[in-house]
Amino acid sequence: MYPGCVAVAFDLPILLGIRGEQSLYFQVQDQGTVCVTGCCHQTVTTLADYALTHIATEPTLYGLYGGLHIAPFDPSLSPEQERMITDLGRFGFRKIAANHCTGVPAVERMIALGYPVVHGSGRYGSASPLMLGNGDHVVFD
Numbered sequence: 001m002y003p004g005c006v007a008v009a010f011d012l013p014i015l016l017g018i019r020g021e022q023s024l025y026f027q028v029q030d031q032g033t034v035c036v037t038g039c040c041h042q043t044v045t046t047l048a049d050y051a052l053t054h055i056a057t058e059p060t061l062y063g064l065y066g067g068l069h070i071a072p073f074d075p076s077l078s079p080e081q082e083r084m085i086t087d088l089g090r091f092g093f094r095k096i097a098a099n100h101c102t103g104v105p106a107v108e109r110m111i112a113l114g115y116p117v118v119h120g121s122g123r124y125g126s127a128s129p130l131m132l133g134n135g136d137h138v139v140f141d
Helices: 044-055 079-091 104-112
Strands: 005-013 019-028 032-037 063-067 095-099
Touching: 005 044, 019 044, 032 044, 044 063, 044 079, 079 104, 095 104
Parallel strands: 032 063, 063 095
Antiparallel strands: 005 019, 019 032
C-alpha cells in the first residue's frame, strides 16, 4: 500500500456466504512487524505465520492488534483454543492488543502465560478491562 504497510486478503469462507479476510502488516522502524486484523477468521497463527514467512525481516514479531477470534462466544477454552494460545508464544510478540472477538477466556489465558497483553479501560460497554475496547487505544512505536 505504501512503504512499510502491506495488505493481505486471506481467501476463506467466513459466514453468510461471505469470503475473505483482510489483514494489514506494518513495519515499525527499530521495532519490527505489527500484525493487524479485524476478526481473524483465518486464525491468529495463520496471520502471524504469514508475517514471518512473507513480510518480517526479523525472526520474531513485534505486535499483534485486533479481534483474534479465538473464543468469541465460549465461556471456557477448548483444547484446540488452548493449543492456539500456547502456540502464540513462538512468535515472540512484545505487545498484544486484543479486542472484541478474542474472547475474555482467551485473554485470561494469554495473561496467565505471561504474554504482554495491553489492558483496556472497560469503558463504554467493553467486554472486559483485560482487553482493549471502545474508547481505548494502543501505540506501536
